[in-house]
Amino acid sequence: MSVDAVGKDRSTNSESDEHGWDVDPEDESGAAVVAAVGRQLKAWREASGMRAAEFGALIGYGEDLVYKVEGGRRIPRPEYLDRSDDVMGANGKIAVMKQDLAVVRYPKKVRDLAKMEALAVEMAVYAEHGIHGLLQTEGHARALLETRQPSYSRDEVERGVAARLARRSIFDRTRAPALSFVLEEAALRRPIGGRMEWRRQLERLLAIAQLRNVSLQIMPLNCETHPGLDGGIEVLKFGDGTAVGRSWGAFSGRPVTDPKQLRILELRYGMIRAQALTPAESLAFIKQVLGET
Incomplete structure (x- = not known):
């Protein structure tokens, strides 16, 4: 500014x-x-x-x-x-x-999340609606924050955007973590931020999907049911063998570290991945949607 x-x-x-x-x-x-x-x-x-x-x-x-x-x-x-x-x-x-x-300058909960992401060697994410924060463009993130209700102040919007952009450093780490994302098809078809920003968001997804350490899959709308319909899933694994997971459809949405609870989340995520388009099919699908915009 x-x-x-x-x-x-x-x-x-x-x-x-x-x-x-x-x-x-x-x-x-x-x-x-x-x-x-x-x-x-x-x-x-x-x-x-x-x-x-x-x-x-x-x-x-x-x-x-x-x-x-x-x-x-x-x-x-x-x-x-x-x-x-x-x-x-x-x-x-x-x-x-x-x-x-x-x-x-970023909210504490965002700092804590970014710290965990910076330490993770593996990360698995199913986003039940919308584009996950790590994958968002600046314009997409700003459009989302500006539509929150009760409305955010300008300060809160800019601070939120800056925090999301800072988290994207996970893609630049020297020892790149293994990252897996599953997004819903509907998220790719909603023109958040307008048509030009929509195109920029799809182009960013294409670029990320081609990184060697990233697996990006799309869950097609014609898939009637799958284990993630109750809520999103995130599992982060660390170099010392520990892990933390969270799902808004399990364990009251609270973070869990117990191996038994983590296995449940991993089981659900594995089934979600199996029902989604393959990474190659997903890449082709994103290109198709981009061509339609």
Whole structure:
């Protein structure tokens, strides 16, 4: 997001709030990191002899936002730290704090999920409706978040989109995990975000389906019944032999680690895969749908 010209209106809450993320008061570890960064920024500013208003004008932000950041009530965007570093001549000592904030700007439940995905050596997903978050384009994710009810604020939408995009790093890992996805045909035929975004989403699915470590299958609408109709399934396996799974149609939707419960989820997922189109058939099917758009 480009930064507006500095002016009096810059310090209003409605505008300054566009340039950062709210701190989740229930996320104690994340709030502690934000507070620590805020204290360091305040110490640097005071050591330079600048008032908050003067400093804000120099970096292109309002006084109100400066106080929120320094008070640990607002997570600054990366460019805030870059400009602060330049103005105070910190030679990278402030900019480096971007690494501390890069993770905590996302909701804790998303961070926890991303951490597990980063450690997984195998991942199996059946999405009972829609495109799974790891497979979504930016525009598709934004369209979904913007239609949530009760409606999300702009901050919540942008934060949610950024979190989903960050999770896509699972495809870039040096030791690529084995990833298996089964999507419903209906998900491919709903033009979420409009026709152009629909095409971009199908093109992304095509690209992912051709990765060597990915198996992407489509469950056709003409399959009358299968074991996943009660809810989606996700199973993640780790290098130490442990695993965690979850299904909205089993065990009250809570995460499970018990081997017996995991076997039930794996049994259901195996049957779902057997009833879906093969990976090769699915690739051809996606191409067909794309050609029809």
